[in-house]
Amino acid sequence: MTAPPVLSAVLWDMDGTLVDTEPYWIAAETPLVDSYGGTWTHEKALSLVGLALEDSARILQGEGVRMSVDDIIDHLTSEVMRNISRDGVPFRPGARELLADLKDAGIKTALVTMSMRRMATHIADLIDFEAFDIVVAGDDVTRPKPYPDPYLEACATLGVEPADTLAIEDSPNGLRSAVAAGSVVLGVPAMVSLEGAGAHAVWPTLHGVSASDLGELYRAHRKVGAA
Incomplete structure (x- = not known):
C-alpha cells in the first residue's frame, strides 16, 4: 500500500x-507621491499589491517621485516598520x-x-x-x-x-x-x-x-x- x-x-x-500591512504601504506611498506633486489613488495603490518592490518603486518614479529605486524602497520600508512598531503586528x-x-x-x-x-x-x-x-x-x-x-x-x-x-x-x-x-x-x-x-x-x-x-x-x- x-x-x-x-x-x-x-x-x-x-x-x-x-x-x-497593505494599508500601511498605501499610507506610506500616498504622502510620498503627494510630496512630488502627484496624485496617488486607491486604484493605483492596488496595482502594486504582490509586485516586487523594485517594480513598485519604478511605478512611483513614473508618478513623479524623484528618488532612486533603492531610496524609495528604503523610505517606504522604514515608514511601514515604524508604524508596525507603534501599532503592533x-x-x-x-x-x-x-x-x-x-x-x-x-x-x-x-x-x-x-x-x-x-x-x-x-x-x-x-x-x-x-x-x-x-x-x-x-x-x-x-x-x-x-x-x-x-x-x-x-x-x-x-x-x-x-x-x-x-x-x-x-x-x-x-x-x-x-x-x-x-x-x-x-x-x-x-x-x-x-x-x-x-x-x-x-x-x-x-x-x-x-x-x-x-x-x-x-x-x-x-x-x-x-x-
Missing part, C-alpha cells in the same frame, strides 16, 4: 497573508493561531516575502514565539514573484521538496510563484481578486483553520495530482 503524502512545510507570504484573522498550531504539529514553516529582509525579520521578531524556521525576502533572490525562485529558495533552505509543501498567498503574483515552484497553493484574498491565478483552493479566511485542515487540503490535491 502506498503511504499517503505528508505535508512537510507550510510557506507563508507576508504582506496581506500573514499580516494586514496586524495579523490577518487566524494567522497567528495557525502558525502556533503548525509549530505544535512539528510542521516546518517559512516566511517567503518580497519585502526587504530587515522588515521581514522585524515582523518575525515581534511574534511572541519562534514562528518561522527560515525567512526568504525580496533581497535574497534575483528573480521576484511571480517567478518560482523565492519558493524554490525556501524549499532548498528547509531541505524539503516543493511537492511536499503548501503555500499560502493573497496576491495573483504570489500564487503564480508558488504554483510554478510546485507547491499546493491556498489563496486567501485580502485586497485583490485571486480569480484565474491558479490557486488549488481559495478560502475566505484563515480564522479557525488548523494544521490538520491544511494537511487535508494538501493530501486532497496531491492525490488528485497523482491520479
Whole structure:
C-alpha cells in the first residue's frame, strides 16, 4: 500500500497573508507621491499589491517621485516598520493561531516575502514565539514573484521538496510563484481578486483553520495530482 503524502512545510507570504500591512504601504506611498506633486489613488495603490518592490518603486518614479529605486524602497520600508512598531503586528484573522498550531504539529514553516529582509525579520521578531524556521525576502533572490525562485529558495533552505509543501498567498503574483515552484497553493484574498491565478483552493479566511485542515487540503490535491 502506498503511504499517503505528508505535508512537510507550510510557506507563508507576508504582506496581506500573514499580516494586514497593505494599508500601511498605501499610507506610506500616498504622502510620498503627494510630496512630488502627484496624485496617488486607491486604484493605483492596488496595482502594486504582490509586485516586487523594485517594480513598485519604478511605478512611483513614473508618478513623479524623484528618488532612486533603492531610496524609495528604503523610505517606504522604514515608514511601514515604524508604524508596525507603534501599532503592533496586524495579523490577518487566524494567522497567528495557525502558525502556533503548525509549530505544535512539528510542521516546518517559512516566511517567503518580497519585502526587504530587515522588515521581514522585524515582523518575525515581534511574534511572541519562534514562528518561522527560515525567512526568504525580496533581497535574497534575483528573480521576484511571480517567478518560482523565492519558493524554490525556501524549499532548498528547509531541505524539503516543493511537492511536499503548501503555500499560502493573497496576491495573483504570489500564487503564480508558488504554483510554478510546485507547491499546493491556498489563496486567501485580502485586497485583490485571486480569480484565474491558479490557486488549488481559495478560502475566505484563515480564522479557525488548523494544521490538520491544511494537511487535508494538501493530501486532497496531491492525490488528485497523482491520479
